[in-house]
Amino acid sequence: MKRNSSPNVEATVRALSLGDVRRCARLISLVERGEADLVPLLQRLYRAGGRGRTVGVTGPPGAGKSTLVNKLVAVWRRRGLSVAVLAIDPSSPFSGGAILGDRLRMMEHACDDGVFIRSMASRGHLGGLAKAAGDALIVLNAMPWDIVLIETVGVGQNETEIMRHAQVVILVQTPMGGDNIQAAKAGIIEIADIFVVNKSDHPLADQTVRQLEEMVSLGNCVHPDRTWLQPVVKTQATNGDGVGALVDQVERRYAHLAAHPEVLRLQDRERARHRIGEIFQDLLNQRMHSNDEGWLDDLIDSVVARESDPYALARTLLARL
């Protein structure tokens, strides 16, 4: 039975479209908890929203991402744009202090109505965080924010998954030469549209810029959009140097996409495909775990006893779907 949009759904959609920040924050908390009955609302929000831009910022720990994001927000604000920040924090039970510190730095924008800042933590549910982040982005994109910025700490698979939700991805590096570039694992480096070398006052900054530029010009890091060579921007987030130039590069990327509708189309399709895959996976996990009949445990025991094997059982499960 298909559920019709309840009056409550319509009221929420309207409230968000008018910029109701409290309702937005409450809804993201529900999304974070993974409430299943939010789906009808998220469907309506998705269909109604998506006019703002979604920009991703990622990079290894210690690259100065939070400070940079803070300054990016300031530049966008000066240019008259409103900004929502969704910061996805790593799942360490010990990093509470660091996260708090990061967030405190953002307090600079605390009294500005044109800025919304929200953290989400994985709390060990690595698999589901990317999906939850995607749900939260749908909520933020249903609001009238000009820019929705999504920030992830780290360069793991999970961060890469999350960055695939962004239209433009900024990869921040610290000036540490080859070792640092090494930290940017394959996967993330391939989806970055713009490279940033932060801490431009560091003696190795120029060398790192050169290495990245060479990597791009030698084609060692092929962007899915073959019409785009990734620019390398040098910033010093602590005093804001280069952050204006970085925002200009984000603008340039959007202009490039507008001028290449076939690239934009492919990219939009790829993002949708990724998003659908995540939700599909989640539905599948729910269905698999809703089996309480115990027949699965018996089959698993036969694999443990090596009377059967995992390939045979995986095939059986697929056939039963």
Add this chain to the structure above:
Amino acid sequence: MKRNSSPNVEATVRALSLGDVRRCARLISLVERGEADLVPLLQRLYRAGGRGRTVGVTGPPGAGKSTLVNKLVAVWRRRGLSVAVLAIDPSSPFSGGAILGDRLRMMEHACDDGVFIRSMASRGHLGGLAKAAGDALIVLNAMPWDIVLIETVGVGQNETEIMRHAQVVILVQTPMGGDNIQAAKAGIIEIADIFVVNKSDHPLADQTVRQLEEMVSLGNCVHPDRTWLQPVVKTQATNGDGVGALVDQVERRYAHLAAHPEVLRLQDRERARHRIGEIFQDLLNQRMHSNDEGWLDDLIDSVVARESDPYALARTLLARL
């Protein structure tokens, strides 16, 4: 139609059971490339094998894992056991040199018939690496190795997935106090059976040991086996200090499992479940990507145009399975 074991499959199973190292190496190369028609062979190898022990070693970059693995191999060899090492390397296109350096250190065992060392790289296929590593473990476990050691570099989700294939997991930390423990994200810390603080000559080594011991005793890091408190071992891999004690702790863990058959049973079942899930996922991906009819692209375009939404399409796909 079910495929019967061909004579070739039977010959390979027999050759591996007798310790044919060349065939083993060749087969792992095929597994790495993801050849689909290996499944009948892997099924037979799984059912015939699994008598050796599978030990996992992981930890953040720079913790000295490779040197420690090298010394672990030496201790096991002195105790008369044969060892195969499967080293899963990160996927950076720039880390070739570092990997080579790591492997060169292992050359110490190059002329020893009782040692087999093999690297596997993800080459950007993050999702599939854990499954490929699982396939390679089935090959290694079909050989007469006493110990199969699987080593991963890094502490991301992918590494955690791979560590779930091991019976006993060793998490290596460098002595850097709180920051270092922070690097061990939730997920991996929960599946570690033994903690190692390497570089025991470091001034912060004892402090890190204490922090880990406190974390364990305060129950801040709950092991799935409630009958086990994770020991913390201090090592100096460069000169071998503490490595014998670490091997003793691995033995102690196996003895503990033997004395607690209900724990062993749960753990075996959990490993099998994880493995089956991986293969299931792989089969599902194959099935999804074998659709070349273009109907999916049309549906995705309707999501991009916001005439549909990703939740609706994910449900449609699940219903079509």
